[in-house]
Amino acid sequence: MKEAGYYDESITNGVVVMVEPYSQQKQIQQVVYRILDANLDRAREGLRIIEEWCRFGLNSGQLAGECKYLRQEVAVWHTEELRAARDTAGDPGTDLSHPQEEQRSSIKALLQANFCRVEEALRVLEEYGKLYHPKMGQACKQMRYRVYSLETNLMGHQRHQLLWRSRLYLVTSPSENLLPTVEAALKGGLTLLQYRDKDTDDSVRLELATKLRQLCHSYGALFIINDRVDLALAVDADGVHLGQQDMPIATARQLLGPQRLIGRSTTNADEMQKAIAEGADYIGVGPVYETPTKVGKAAAGLGYVSYAAKNSSVPWFAIGGIDANNINDVIDAGAERVAVVRSLMQAEQPTLVTQYLISQLHRIQPES
Numbered sequence: 001m002k003e004a005g006y007y008d009e010s011i012t013n014g015v016v017v018m019v020e021p022y023s024q025q026k027q028i029q030q031v032v033y034r035i036l037d038a039n040l041d042r043a044r045e046g047l048r049i050i051e052e053w054c055r056f057g058l059n060s061g062q063l064a065g066e067c068k069y070l071r072q073e074v075a076v077w078h079t080e081e082l083r084a085a086r087d088t089a090g091d092p093g094t095d096l097s098h099p100q101e102e103q104r105s106s107i108k109a110l111l112q113a114n115f116c117r118v119e120e121a122l123r124v125l126e127e128y129g130k131l132y133h134p135k136m137g138q139a140c141k142q143m144r145y146r147v148y149s150l151e152t153n154l155m156g157h158q159r160h161q162l163l164w165r166s167r168l169y170l171v172t173s174p175s176e177n178l179l180p181t182v183e184a185a186l187k188g189g190l191t192l193l194q195y196r197d198k199d200t201d202d203s204v205r206l207e208l209a210t211k212l213r214q215l216c217h218s219y220g221a222l223f224i225i226n227d228r229v230d231l232a233l234a235v236d237a238d239g240v241h242l243g244q245q246d247m248p249i250a251t252a253r254q255l256l257g258p259q260r261l262i263g264r265s266t267t268n269a270d271e272m273q274k275a276i277a278e279g280a281d282y283i284g285v286g287p288v289y290e291t292p293t294k295v296g297k298a299a300a301g302l303g304y305v306s307y308a309a310k311n312s313s314v315p316w317f318a319i320g321g322i323d324a325n326n327i328n329d330v331i332d333a334g335a336e337r338v339a340v341v342r343s344l345m346q347a348e349q350p351t352l353v354t355q356y357l358i359s360q361l362h363r364i365q366p367e368s
């Protein structure tokens with residue numbers, strides 16, 4: 001590669017520009033080379049960490065392939081002269097680490113930290129690369145945008161995988177013990193929570209939703225907001241649950257983007273087909289039994305559960321009046337997933353009830 005020519009000229013168009021003596025030019029060049037070398041390494045390492053999760057955690061050849069492609073694109077710029085500039089012993093940065101780098105609360109946090117690392121490294125490469133090769137800045141900029149897309153796709157993929165794996169869905173009701181109850185359920189293996197509160201001030205909703213999102217994500221669980229797309233965006237929730245009277249799915253999708261989850265309540269076959277056609281990521285199927293939590297809504301019954309078992313192409317959750325006593329009837333009707341409010345919000349031992357409900361949902365389905 002040609003040496004950086006920026007330091008060579010003393011007069012350009014009759015204007016005197018700053019010139020460093022040759023020895024200083026060389027020194028500056030070495031510094032630029034070291035910056036490029038360090039950040040090329042950083043970008044590749046971060047991509048490799050993300051790639052391993054795509055490959056072994058998500059089993060996604062497509063996402064892993066994109067990581068590998070980006071790693072190889074980065075490697076093209078890692079020339080011998082840049083590697084030769086490395087001086088690890090003389091680098092004061094090798095001992096510097098932030099406490100947050102020493103602990104990761106979840107895979108999501110680990111991935112996000114590494115995406116940040118790759119994106120930052122590419123930004124550095126974009127700027128300093130302009131001093132090295134006329135095409136390096138532009139190439140790194142394009143890679144950075146590809147990494148942004150990869151991040152969006154991967155996070156969406158993660159959410160969908162966890163949604164499919166989730167058997168039990170806790171929908172909250174207002175409670176003095178909201179956070180401890182939710183945490184107890186998370187300890188029991190809950191991976192999907194919906195914050196539902198029809199009568200509280202928005203300031204309180206915002207505060208509680210923020211805390212619940214943090215709590216859920218620290219346990220690697222998905223966090224959904226009932227009814228309110230604006231609140232879901234404000235607290236960076238994983239998605240929103242919309243009933244038949246709530247916002248149309250298409251409008252919510254426009255606001256939330258393709259990667260967040262949208263659930264829809266359904267009570268009959270027509271509503272189910274419409275919700276799926278409109279792009280719902282999952283559906284609620286109920287009420288299976290009449291319930292005081294949703295006063296005035298007639299039961300759809302176990303017949304609708306059986307219909308859903310045969311016809312739904314998206315994950316669906318039987319909901320309404322389900323508890324430890326009748327869950328096996330609902331499972332026998334074909335349900336693999338259920339959503340509950342009172343069974344957990346009013347449980348004396350939410351961890352144990354969560355474990356019990358999940359264990360029943362994992363039992364082998366009877367032959368039909």
Ligand SMILES: Cc1ncc(COP(=O)(O)OP(=O)(O)O)c(N)n1
Pocket residue numbers: 169171194196226227241242243244245246263264265266283284285317319339
């Ligand atoms: C999982 C799940 N299923 C159904 C509902 C009910 O939604 P909706 O009909 O909009 O009623 P409200 O919950 O808003 O009163 C739900 N929330 N979650």
Ligand SMILES: Cc1nc(C(=O)O)sc1CCOP(=O)(O)O
Pocket residue numbers: 171265266284285286287288291292293294297319320321322339340341342343
């Ligand atoms: C919020 C909700 N939606 C329903 C529906 O059928 O759409 S039933 C329901 C309440 C479920 O509460 P519990 O588990 O306490 O019976």
Ligand SMILES: [Mg+2]
Pocket residue numbers: 226227241242243246
């Ligand atoms: Mg609603």
